[in-house]
Amino acid sequence: MVWFIAKKEFRNNIVTPGFIVGLLLCLALIPYTVYTGIRTHTNRLAQYEVDIKTAEDIYMKAHTYAQVNPILVKPVSSLSIFSKGITEQTGSKVKLDRKEKPVFSTDIVSLNENPLMSKFMSMDFAMAIAILLSLLGILFSYDMLSREKEQGTLKLALSHPVSRSTFFLGKIAGIFLTLTPILVICFLVILLIIQLSPSVQFSSGDYGRIGALLLLSLIYFGFFVFLGGFISSRTKSSTASIILNLFIWCILLFLLPNTAAWFGKNISPTDDYRQVDFYTDQIDKQWWDVQAKEVEEILKNENLNLFGWAYCWDMDWDGAHATMFTPRESMEYERRKKELANPILLANCNKKWAIQSDYLQQIYRQEKTVRYLSCLSPAGILKLIATSLCRTGTDSEVHFMDQARQFQDMFYGYFVQNKIFSSYAYFTPQKESEFPNDWDESNEQAARWREEAKATSTFDFNSIAYQDTQSFPRFAYVQPTLGDDLFEQLYLIAGILIMCILLFWLSFMSFIKYDVR
Amino acid sequence: MLQAINLTKRYEDGQLALDALNLEITQGEIFFLLGANGAGKTTTINLFLNFIEPTSGQALIDGVDVMKNPLETKRYVSYVSENVMLYGNFTARQNLDFFAKLGGKNHLTKQNYYDAMRNVGLQDDAFEKKLKTFSKGMRQKVGLAIAMIKDTSNILLDEPTSGLDPKSAAELMQLLMKLRDQGKSILMCTHDIFRAKTAADRVGIMKEGRLVMLRTREQFLQDDLERIYLDYMQESVMYAETVK
Numbered sequence: 001m002v003w004f005i006a007k008k009e010f011r012n013n014i015v016t017p018g019f020i021v022g023l024l025l026c027l028a029l030i031p032y033t034v035y036t037g038i039r040t041h042t043n044r045l046a047q048y049e050v051d052i053k054t055a056e057d058i059y060m061k062a063h064t065y066a067q068v069n070p071i072l073v074k075p076v077s078s079l080s081i082f083s084k085g086i087t088e089q090t091g092s093k094v095k096l097d098r099k100e101k102p103v104f105s106t107d108i109v110s111l112n113e114n115p116l117m118s119k120f121m122s123m124d125f126a127m128a129i130a131i132l133l134s135l136l137g138i139l140f141s142y143d144m145l146s147r148e149k150e151q152g153t154l155k156l157a158l159s160h161p162v163s164r165s166t167f168f169l170g171k172i173a174g175i176f177l178t179l180t181p182i183l184v185i186c187f188l189v190i191l192l193i194i195q196l197s198p199s200v201q202f203s204s205g206d207y208g209r210i211g212a213l214l215l216l217s218l219i220y221f222g223f224f225v226f227l228g229g230f231i232s233s234r235t236k237s238s239t240a241s242i243i244l245n246l247f248i249w250c251i252l253l254f255l256l257p258n259t260a261a262w263f264g265k266n267i268s269p270t271d272d273y274r275q276v277d278f279y280t281d282q283i284d285k286q287w288w289d290v291q292a293k294e295v296e297e298i299l300k301n302e303n304l305n306l307f308g309w310a311y312c313w314d315m316d317w318d319g320a321h322a323t324m325f326t327p328r329e330s331m332e333y334e335r336r337k338k339e340l341a342n343p344i345l346l347a348n349c350n351k352k353w354a355i356q357s358d359y360l361q362q363i364y365r366q367e368k369t370v371r372y373l374s375c376l377s378p379a380g381i382l383k384l385i386a387t388s389l390c391r392t393g394t395d396s397e398v399h400f401m402d403q404a405r406q407f408q409d410m411f412y413g414y415f416v417q418n419k420i421f422s423s424y425a426y427f428t429p430q431k432e433s434e435f436p437n438d439w440d441e442s443n444e445q446a447a448r449w450r451e452e453a454k455a456t457s458t459f460d461f462n463s464i465a466y467q468d469t470q471s472f473p474r475f476a477y478v479q480p481t482l483g484d485d486l487f488e489q490l491y492l493i494a495g496i497l498i499m500c501i502l503l504f505w506l507s508f509m510s511f512i513k514y515d516v517r
Numbered sequence: 518m519l520q521a522i523n524l525t526k527r528y529e530d531g532q533l534a535l536d537a538l539n540l541e542i543t544q545g546e547i548f549f550l551l552g553a554n555g556a557g558k559t560t561t562i563n564l565f566l567n568f569i570e571p572t573s574g575q576a577l578i579d580g581v582d583v584m585k586n587p588l589e590t591k592r593y594v595s596y597v598s599e600n601v602m603l604y605g606n607f608t609a610r611q612n613l614d615f616f617a618k619l620g621g622k623n624h625l626t627k628q629n630y631y632d633a634m635r636n637v638g639l640q641d642d643a644f645e646k647k648l649k650t651f652s653k654g655m656r657q658k659v660g661l662a663i664a665m666i667k668d669t670s671n672i673l674l675d676e677p678t679s680g681l682d683p684k685s686a687a688e689l690m691q692l693l694m695k696l697r698d699q700g701k702s703i704l705m706c707t708h709d710i711f712r713a714k715t716a717a718d719r720v721g722i723m724k725e726g727r728l729v730m731l732r733t734r735e736q737f738l739q740d741d742l743e744r745i746y747l748d749y750m751q752e753s754v755m756y757a758e759t760v761k
Binding site: 150 | 568591595598601
């Protein structure tokens with residue numbers, strides 16, 4: 001009987017103006033957001049390819065080990081076509097530097113605002129779904145009972161041997177059934193657009209995430225259907241019901257998520273990043289004012305002197321990162337300097353991290369406050385779960401940056417463990433046995449090299465052999481699994497489900513006691 | 518058979534809508550319940566349909582208590598309201614089909630529906646037209662066809678002639694008499710004394726929730742029903758003025 005009533009509801013709904021307007025809106029907006037999402041994704045993918053090539057070149061084309069400052073690139077998620085999340089503001093790559101741990105991506109857009117907080121109104125597929133499905137849910141349900149009462153069909157229907165619960169469930173099922181053609185048509189159009197876009201490729205895991213997104217959308221739609229049903233059972237006319245529904249819709253969809261960001265910033269303020277810069281600069285200042293001088297002092301005590309470099313490029317805080325044809329004594333000076341300086345720089349890096357992580361905790365706390373406040377709105381919940389499922393949310397960014405910092409520890413730990421900072425290969429492509437003994441030999445070597453290499457300029461180093469970096473640690477970003485993401489979002493999923501069940505129960509009970517006269 | 522035993526309804530605001538109504542409408546009988554607005558006629562129907570719960574007393578349909586077995590009793594009763602609207606986007610036949618299946622009649626054919634609509638006097642060309650194009654009289658006929666197709670032993674009608682043209686109203690009365698002859702118990706709430714005189718087997722007048730007068734056909738044909746009704750109404754008006 002439920003199915004029978006649902007079919008009637010479906011047949012009745014699909015000829016209403018609400019359905020036709022809803023279908024047209026969905027057909028116009030949803031494929032458009034996917035199309036623009038694909039365009040952005042294609043551009044980001046092209047950039048990703050370039051970044052990956054650059055990152056690989058850093059390993060493969062390093063004349064010295066010091067030149068190996070890996071770039072860690074976050075893979076572009078094809079699912080970002082459905083939800084932009086915070087990807088446009090957080091960047092996607094990190095350049096490692098032993099002097100400082102990465103706090104944010106190197107290509108982050110701005111640090112003025114909390115970069116982990118997404119802009120609620122940025123239009124993408126998830127936002128279009130949030131607006132359209134909620135609107136359709138309300139349009140299909142606002143007069144679910146009041147219209148039947150107004151046209152007298154409710155009394156007639158309930159004068160038949162059908163229970164109120166059956167009738168109610170049939171109507172609810174009919175509303176969900178009405179959404180089916182809209183979803184199917186939109187899905188087919190999206191599928192066609194994706195098929196025509198070679199840059200978008202989904203893994204089997206991605207399909208699982210799309211399935212989860214679809215399921216979430218249905219739960220979200222259900223929330224507004226139950227809300228509409230409840231209001232419909234508590235109001236005397238369809239007009240009053242639609243006005244109240246739209247009022248609540250505006251609050252839930254626009255007011256709450258936007259005020260959540262404002263309240264979050266005020267409840268949980270963060271320091272200015274310039275303050276963090278100020279304190280980390282103090283540590284750098286300590287290096288230049290004290291520690292670097294102490295290193296020089298040790299070198300002096302060890303009778304090591306720098307008499308200059310012959311060919312030198314890539315200067316850094318611990319001296320030259322690439323030099324050739326420099327006399328042996330200066331080479332030894334360089335080696336020893338780096339051996340002494342780098343453990344201090346790594347220790348300073350950890351000192352800075354204590355300050356930076358404190359700031360980062362503030363950022364996380366603020367983002368969490370906004371996140372919890374957003375949970376008051378089902379649209380906020382939908383957006384948060386959608387970004388997580390599409391790997392474009394805060395969790396994904398935090399996950400990536402955590403892995404980047406872990407990799408940094410591992411990478412420079414490998415340098416320490418293998419005494420790379422103490423090696424000549426750290427700053428010169430020349431073997432120790434080939435070092436010139438004095439400046440005459442240095443000039444000779446340089447002249448011979450220019451002739452043999454047919455170097456077009458003094459700094460044409462193409463002919464110089466690269467270092468073997470095969471054994472160096474490589475960064476491989478481990479994506480969280482669907483299970484991990486769903487587990488992390490469990491409280492949000494539980495939240496929207498509880499809200500749905502509660503509204504369903506309220507509307508159900510309200511209908512059971514509904515005065516049909 | 519429709520029975521009301523001390524059937525009483527007092528609303529939450531304290532208003533006594535029905536005061537210990539005792540009534541029995543037997544098989545093959547048309548009972549007209551007359552009365553002014555607010556006399557308790559529609560409340561009686563609502564109680565028989567379990568739309569509201571009685572404060573005390575019982576409503577029985579074919580001997581089954583409406584309160585205890587609401588779904589079962591709804592199998593034995595059809596209902597025609599004052600203003601049959603139905604689903605405007607459906608055709609007359611689709612409306613019939615929906616309500617027939619809701620009533621458990623799953624094996625009816627298109628022809629059955631057409632026959633039912635013909636029986637209530639609906640034109641053939643209206644069968645497959647959308648209800649939203651129908652006049653009130655035509656909708657009322659579809660409502661009756663729905664009641665007929667449900668084919669129950671009891672029929673409840675709430676002001677079915679209100680707004681109908683005289684011809685349609687007369688046709689409706691003919692149809693009710695035909696149904697009465699088939700052995701159905703019919704309770705019709707109305708203001709229409711003229712139709713009562715034409716078709717009623719018994720007439721009751723309600724006032725302020727009480728059944729104040731009961732006449733058989735022989736009795737009310739002998740008396741002047743119109744005069745009796747007006748006297749009761751006048752009394753009601755005078756009483757209201759005295760209270761004021």
